[in-house]
Amino acid sequence: MKNWRRTRTCGELNSESIGESVVLNGWVHARRDHGGIYFVDLRDRYGITQLVLGGNISEAVKLSAEDVIAVRGKVVARDESNVNKQRPTGWIEIDVEELEILSKSLTPPFEVSGGDEPAVETRLRYRYIDLRRESMQKNILHRAKFISAMRRAFDDEGFCDIETPILTKATPEGARDYLVPSRVHPGSFYALPQSPQIFKQILQVSGFDRYYQVARCFRDEDLRADRQPDFTQLDMEMSFVEEEDIYGVWERILVRTFRDAMGLELSAPFQRMRYDEAMERFGSDKPDLRFDLELKDVADWARKSDFGVFRGALDSGGRVMGLCLPGGAKLSRKEITALEVVVKEYGAKGLAWWKASADGGAGPLARFCAGNLAGDLMALVGAAEGDLCLFVADRQDTVRRSLGELRRHLAAAPHAGVARREGWAFLWVTHFPMFERDEEAERWVSLHHPFTAPENWEFWKEGDGDLSCIASRAYDLVANGWELGSGSIRIHRADVQAKVFEVLGIEADEAQEKFGFLLEALSFGAPPHGGFALGLDRVTALTAGLDNIRDIIAFPKTTSAMDLMCVAPSPVPLGQLEEVHIRPAGRALVRAFETTAPEPSTEASSGSSRV
RNA sequence: GGGGACGUAGCUCAAUUGGUUAGAGUACCGGCCUGUCACGCCGGGGGUUGCGGGUUCAAGUCCCGUCGUCCUCGCCA
Numbered sequence: 240m241k242n243w244r245r246t247r248t249c250g251e252l253n254s255e256s257i258g259e260s261v262v263l264n265g266w267v268h269a270r271r272d273h274g275g276i277y278f279v280d281l282r283d284r285y286g287i288t289q290l291v292l293g294g295n296i297s298e299a300v301k302l303s304a305e306d307v308i309a310v311r312g313k314v315v316a317r318d319e320s321n322v323n324k325q326r327p328t329g330w331i332e333i334d335v336e337e338l339e340i341l342s343k344s345l346t347p348p349f350e351v352s353g354g355d356e357p358a359v360e361t362r363l364r365y366r367y368i369d370l371r372r373e374s375m376q377k378n379i380l381h382r383a384k385f386i387s388a389m390r391r392a393f394d395d396e397g398f399c400d401i402e403t404p405i406l407t408k409a410t411p412e413g414a415r416d417y418l419v420p421s422r423v424h425p426g427s428f429y430a431l432p433q434s435p436q437i438f439k440q441i442l443q444v445s446g447f448d449r450y451y452q453v454a455r456c457f458r459d460e461d462l463r464a465d466r467q468p469d470f471t472q473l474d475m476e477m478s479f480v481e482e483e484d485i486y487g488v489w490e491r492i493l494v495r496t497f498r499d500a501m502g503l504e505l506s507a508p509f510q511r512m513r514y515d516e517a518m519e520r521f522g523s524d525k526p527d528l529r530f531d532l533e534l535k536d537v538a539d540w541a542r543k544s545d546f547g548v549f550r551g552a553l554d555s556g557g558r559v560m561g562l563c564l565p566g567g568a569k570l571s572r573k574e575i576t577a578l579e580v581v582v583k584e585y586g587a588k589g590l591a592w593w594k595a596s597a598d599g600g601a602g603p604l605a606r607f608c609a610g611n612l613a614g615d616l617m618a619l620v621g622a623a624e625g626d627l628c629l630f631v632a633d634r635q636d637t638v639r640r641s642l643g644e645l646r647r648h649l650a651a652a653p654h655a656g657v658a659r660r661e662g663w664a665f666l667w668v669t670h671f672p673m674f675e676r677d678e679e680a681e682r683w684v685s686l687h688h689p690f691t692a693p694e695n696w697e698f699w700k701e702g703d704g705d706l707s708c709i710a711s712r713a714y715d716l717v718a719n720g721w722e723l724g725s726g727s728i729r730i731h732r733a734d735v736q737a738k739v740f741e742v743l744g745i746e747a748d749e750a751q752e753k754f755g756f757l758l759e760a761l762s763f764g765a766p767p768h769g770g771f772a773l774g775l776d777r778v779t780a781l782t783a784g785l786d787n788i789r790d791i792i793a794f795p796k797t798t799s800a801m802d803l804m805c806v807a808p809s810p811v812p813l814g815q816l817e818e819v820h821i822r823p824a825g826r827a828l829v830r831a832f833e834t835t836a837p838e839p840s841t842e843a844s845s846g847s848s849r850v
Numbered sequence: 851g852g853g854g855a856c857g858u859a860g861c862u863c864a865a866u867u868g869g870u871u872a873g874a875g876u877a878c879c880g881g882c883c884u885g886u887c888a889c890g891c892c893g894g895g896g897g898u899u900g901c902g903g904g905u906u907c908a909a910g911u912c913c914c915g916u917c918g919u920c921c922u923c924g925c926c927a
Contacts, residue, residue, distance in 0.1 A: 413927030
């Protein structure tokens with residue numbers, strides 16, 4: 240038996256290795272048959288090395304793409320004319336003496352080397368092959384490097400890595416839980432954690448004053464480009480701290496992580512901005528600060544003008560705001576109409592536009608810009624000649640949201656020509672509202688979560704009424720328009736926590752049943768504490784230059800939460816359901832019977848069929 | 851749950867107004883080639899046009915339904 244274990248990898252051999260005898264293992268990336276001489280690009284995680292196989296290697300002709308092979312040979316220099324400067328290993332090649340095929344490959348469903356990128360569906364079905372592609376190797380390695388650097392930073396800051404349960408308790412608030420039936424306790428269910436929130440608070444009560452964890456979190460909600468049903472957070476919590484302590488730790492850690500993982504220098508401290516200011520200036524709680532296009536209040540102008548739509552919005556308690564696109568007067572009517580579609584998607588009834596000029600300008604608003612009104616409007620929105628001004632009049636939240644989305648849209652549209660600053664625009668968005676009105680359920684709900692401390696608690700202690708003006712001690716970290724994470728200073732007194740549950744309409748006995756253990760823990764001497772969780776899928780996707788977190792996750796799910804490789808979720812036999820005391824109904828029952836029923840005689844072919 | 855886009859060879863795509871035997875590149879198979887690295891040259895196989903129904907003399911193309919993928923609104927403490 241020959242020893243075919245590799246002595247070197249495919250990425251490390253260069254001119255200094257000439258003359259060395261080596262054994263290489265790897266995948267056949269490409270092969271070129273010249274009749275009598277045969278070239279193979281051998282690939283592993285570390286690189287690609289060219290093998291030269293002469294007529295003495297009879298197995299050479301049997302090789303096909305993605306076979307796994309081992310070769311023994313000598314590192315030799317290439318002639319000057321044969322050097323491949325595209326590759327680090329391009330100055331050498333392996334003069335192969337012996338070859339062993341370790342494992343044959345079927346014809347791959349798509350090409351690992353070059354070629355067009357296959358459809359997402361195909362890539363996910365054959366994820367193990369997709370992950371061989373250079374871009375995916377790069378993404379996955381970036382993620383590993385980033386998270387590893389961040390772990391080291393937390394360790395060095397004195398944080399303690401503590402695991403928390405995956406099988407835990409269902410929570411009434413927030414996202415829909417993934418449920419796990421209990422076999423031992425008929426009719427009872429575990430839930431997968433939406434986050435380790437309660438456990439990390441309890442760890443503070445236990446005295447672990449600096450906790451962190453790379454935590455899997457689960458939320459049974461619909462997916463987006465930046466949302467997967469199971470995702471990963473860098474979760475942390477600290478005791479005896481206030482907001483600035485949390486910001487400071489994270490700024491140090493992120494500066495270090497960016498430096499160690501990417502060689503980039505972030506500038507810290509990051510900007511801080513209150514939620515109200517972010518909403519008023521940018522129409523978003525995650526503003527992208529790499530470009531301007533700020534929203535401007537034009538109520539003063541609207542009151543002076545005769546434009547009924549604007550005045551009507553003001554009279555009914557709404558707002559009139561606009562933004563100015565520098566040089567935007569060159570946009571065609573068709574292009575402007577397309578912008579109106581954008582704001583309408585977010586509830587605006589229309590988009591008023593005006594090509595700014597002191598002599599009255601052009602567009603639907605021009606006839607309301609006689610005399611000084613044109614100059615007044617230009618001053619209010621900060622417009623110059625040749626700029627395009629865009630306005631929405633509506634309820635405040637509609638005005639802000641639609642213009643905020645329009646701002647994002649314009650910045651992304653090449654023809655709008657919005658100037659964008661390079662680099663990383665990090666900021667802390669602070670003082671989120673404590674509560675939000677759920678109009679449908681006619682009750683107040685937590686904007687963040689019910690354990691968040693209120694900022695101005697005394698103010699509303701008195702009575703009920705409008706709670707929307709109460710600020711919380713919650714904060715988000717935003718970079719380049721992405722919400723990367725959020726956190727808050729928590730309530731550390733059981734009586735305050737009980738009061739918040741009361742406001743949220745969670746009855747005392749319900750609170751006791753759902754969160755009693757937390758309330759109890761808080762009543763045994765809880766330190767003031769707070770924390771934060773960073774979305775690792777998002778931050779690594781963003782720093783890898785991706786616009787979808789799917790490509791930074793080894794085994795992601797589709798928009799309908801399917802794993803196309805495993806084909807999960809999948810039906811289970813009725814017997815397995817009975818064991819956990821579940822009886823399916825309706826369509827689920829039909830599916831369960833199909834799964835349980837013995838296969839007809841076509842069994843042989845059913846192995847390859849997919850549900 | 852709603853809206854939009856897409857689904858044709860293993861893969862990436864084309865197919866005019868509904869009209870000939872559904873094409874190309876690549877991959878695959880066979881042959882040739884001793885310096886290629888997107889090797890080249892010659893030849894070949896490969897299609898339930900996602901699935902089901904309908905309209906029509908005729909459907910990849912039009913209509914209805916359905917399944918899947920992607921984006922998105924709602925949703926996501």
